[in-house]
Amino acid sequence: MRQSGRFGEFGGCFVPQVLLPALEALEAAFLDSREDPAFAAELDALLRDWAGRPTPLYRCRRIAEGTRARLCLKREDLLHGGAHKTNQVLAQALLARRGGKTRLIAETGAGQHGVATAMAGALFGMTTRIYMGEKDVERQQANVLRMRLLGAEVVAVTQGARTLKDAINEALRDWAGSFETTHYLLGTVAGPHPYPTMVREFQRVIGREARRQVLEAEGRLPDAVVACVGGGSNAMGIFSDFLGDPDVRLVGVEPAGRGLHTAHHGATLRKGRPGVLHGAYSLVLQDEDGQVEESFSIAAGLDYPGVGPEHAHLKATGRAEYVGATDDEAVDAFRRLAEAEGILPAVESAHALAHALKMAAAADRDTVLLVNLSGRGDKDLAQLSGRLGGAGGRP
Amino acid sequence: MTTRYDAMFARLAAAGEGAFVPFLVLGDPDPATSLDLLFALADGGADALELGIPFSDPVADGPAIQAADLRALAAGARPRDCLGLVAAFRARRPDVPVGLLVYANLVEAPGREAFYAAAAVAGVDSVLVADVPTVEAAPYAAAARAAGVAPVLIAAPNSPDAHLADVARLGAAYTYVVTRTGVTGADERAATGHRALLDRLAGLGAPPALLGFGISSPEHVRAAIAAGAAGAISGSAVVARVESHLGDPAAMRADVLTFVTEMKAATR
Numbered sequence: 241m242r243q244s245g246r247f248g249e250f251g252g253c254f255v256p257q258v259l260l261p262a263l264e265a266l267e268a269a270f271l272d273s274r275e276d277p278a279f280a281a282e283l284d285a286l287l288r289d290w291a292g293r294p295t296p297l298y299r300c301r302r303i304a305e306g307t308r309a310r311l312c313l314k315r316e317d318l319l320h321g322g323a324h325k326t327n328q329v330l331a332q333a334l335l336a337r338r339g340g341k342t343r344l345i346a347e348t349g350a351g352q353h354g355v356a357t358a359m360a361g362a363l364f365g366m367t368t369r370i371y372m373g374e375k376d377v378e379r380q381q382a383n384v385l386r387m388r389l390l391g392a393e394v395v396a397v398t399q400g401a402r403t404l405k406d407a408i409n410e411a412l413r414d415w416a417g418s419f420e421t422t423h424y425l426l427g428t429v430a431g432p433h434p435y436p437t438m439v440r441e442f443q444r445v446i447g448r449e450a451r452r453q454v455l456e457a458e459g460r461l462p463d464a465v466v467a468c469v470g471g472g473s474n475a476m477g478i479f480s481d482f483l484g485d486p487d488v489r490l491v492g493v494e495p496a497g498r499g500l501h502t503a504h505h506g507a508t509l510r511k512g513r514p515g516v517l518h519g520a521y522s523l524v525l526q527d528e529d530g531q532v533e534e535s536f537s538i539a540a541g542l543d544y545p546g547v548g549p550e551h552a553h554l555k556a557t558g559r560a561e562y563v564g565a566t567d568d569e570a571v572d573a574f575r576r577l578a579e580a581e582g583i584l585p586a587v588e589s590a591h592a593l594a595h596a597l598k599m600a601a602a603a604d605r606d607t608v609l610l611v612n613l614s615g616r617g618d619k620d621l622a623q624l625s626g627r628l629g630g631a632g633g634r635p
Numbered sequence: 636m637t638t639r640y641d642a643m644f645a646r647l648a649a650a651g652e653g654a655f656v657p658f659l660v661l662g663d664p665d666p667a668t669s670l671d672l673l674f675a676l677a678d679g680g681a682d683a684l685e686l687g688i689p690f691s692d693p694v695a696d697g698p699a700i701q702a703a704d705l706r707a708l709a710a711g712a713r714p715r716d717c718l719g720l721v722a723a724f725r726a727r728r729p730d731v732p733v734g735l736l737v738y739a740n741l742v743e744a745p746g747r748e749a750f751y752a753a754a755a756v757a758g759v760d761s762v763l764v765a766d767v768p769t770v771e772a773a774p775y776a777a778a779a780r781a782a783g784v785a786p787v788l789i790a791a792p793n794s795p796d797a798h799l800a801d802v803a804r805l806g807a808a809y810t811y812v813v814t815r816t817g818v819t820g821a822d823e824r825a826a827t828g829h830r831a832l833l834d835r836l837a838g839l840g841a842p843p844a845l846l847g848f849g850i851s852s853p854e855h856v857r858a859a860i861a862a863g864a865a866g867a868i869s870g871s872a873v874v875a876r877v878e879s880h881l882g883d884p885a886a887m888r889a890d891v892l893t894f895v896t897e898m899k900a901a902t903r
Binding site: 241252254255256257258259261399400405409412416417420513514516517518521524526528529530531532 | 691692694696701713714738739742744745765766767768769770788789791793795798813815817
């Protein structure tokens with residue numbers, strides 16, 4: 241390895257020995273690509289013409305009425321594929337092609353990363369297999385259908401809790417035997433080095449655009465940047481270009497499920513202890529013996545007992561703060577954004593929105609809040625229909 | 636630290652035999668049966684034992700050992716119980732080397748120092764951490780050695796010389812040489828023609844090589860030794876014999892013992 245892949249004490253490369261050469265090759269390909277103008281040119285062109293970058297910044301008109309806050313949404317929900325995932329999937333797929341790989345594998349929780357990977361597989365003519373927990377297959381049927389229509393094979397993982405954690409286990413097992421032909425297109429800033437660094441750099445475009453856009457729209461930097469955190473890629477993507485702005489609060493919102501005081505949540509940064517899961521030393525929801533616990537969230541994309549190691553570091557240093565939003569708060573925010581602004585957010589992104597709405601209500605001076613609206617909510621309609629069933633429309 | 640392994644390799648060299656090392660998951664299918672199976676391994680002629688502490692997320696393992704981990708966890712096997720089984724085995728079998736196979740989070744949870752100290756007290760001779768490759772291995776190896784436990788590292792067919800040099804520098808007792816890429820599992824394609832890899836390890840002064848991954852028949856054992864390995868490790872094939880006799884401990888013990896006897900015979 242050319243780099244240690246550490247963020248303070250967190251990170252590293254904890255994989256079976258057989259995968260170490262594959263990760264060294266990936267690190268080399270990633271670092272070399274950063275010196276290659278042709279790589280950046282092709283990626284930029286695809287992000288613009290195929291994926292629809294830059295995404296807009298939208299200042300909410302109604303939802304924060306009566307508060308001192310202006311709520312700006314970074315509209316990653318409008319990116320091709322319906323979520324921020326597409327940004328870094330395109331970049332990794334280009335790296336895979338440069339490395340001569342002919343097959344992509346990926347894990348997915350809500351299905352957004354799986355859809356993005358299936359899209360890239362179609363675009364580059366690569367065989368694509370997506371590992372998805374059986375429980376997530378059930379609650380995200382629309383995305384399963386999308387992946388299959390895009391030509392990907394979707395494998396329902398029946399082990400363990402049958403969610404994202406188990407899908408990552410299966411993808412790692414596949415890769416241990418297939419790395420010569422296959423790129424593991426990991427979907428977040430977790431996993432072994434170089435993924436946390438590489439995925440952050442490929443998602444940095446979100447914050448780079450948003451920082452410029454908010455300066456243009458508001459004439460100043462935001463008071464806070466708010467993003468949901470499962471593995472943590474959309475949050476690292478929007479945080480990174482604000483790390484050097486000490487007056488900008490960085491707020492990560494974890495899934496509090498049925499409440500942080502219950503056993504049913506996925507708030508790894510708030511409730512986890514240091515440990516090794518899926519290739520990195522980070523915070524992990526685990527019992528006292530080190531057995532990894534099952535997380536819980538209404539949002540499949542946040543339902544993960546680990547978290548990217550850079551978030552663990554940002555928490556340890558105090559640069560970022562991490563809070564929770566419950567299932568109920570997220571569903572309420574989902575409904576409010578739909579009714580007040582005409583936008584259906586992903587239930588994942590609705591966690592960030594829920595906390596931003598609390599911050600807006602509490603603001604005692606003019607406040608600018610930048611929220612990463614990381615995905616759109618069409619995928620969640622079937623699952624939420626029961627909880628939203630009582631909605632009678634606008635009074 | 637490597638006394639029991641050294642004595643084993645010396646005894647086998649004098650007899651002109653290779654080592655046969657079976658693997659089981661501690662606590663599978665339940666603590667009492669598991670302890671009985673450890674003695675069955677030794678009674679069948681195992682030269683050393685390789686024993687897993689069950690983990691919730693065993694990414695280096697295929698379906699057979701994953702299922703064994705889940706059975707043991709469902710039966711309530713905690714790491715301290717597993718070390719208790721090793722201690723109970725050690726009390727009656729003072730000479731058989733015992734290695735542990737664990738995942739990093741089981742070491743990190745109590746802390747490296749405490750983990751290796753507890754292993755040493757239980758009579759463990761070596762520890763292999765399946766998801767700690769050479770690039771992360773130094774602090775684990777140091778903590779193991781400080782407690783008098785041998786750190787075992789893995790060498791793979793795709794390992795470049797730089798990794799093998801780390802294996803030779805950091806490892807002790809034996810080197811776990813995987814026969815192929817992928818995860819653990821009994822299969823017919825167990826590749827055992829690894830003379831080049833074994834020669835590279837020997838040239839670097841690495842500890843003796845035991846071949847593992849896919850070793851499921853006496854032919855595999857013979858081929859491993861013919862290729863120059865000091866012995867062979869068989870995991871999934873042993874664990875599968877536990878799974879096939881769930882609910883019938885007597886048949887389970889008999890099948891495991893017979894399998895070990897046949898595999899050991901192939902080392903001679």
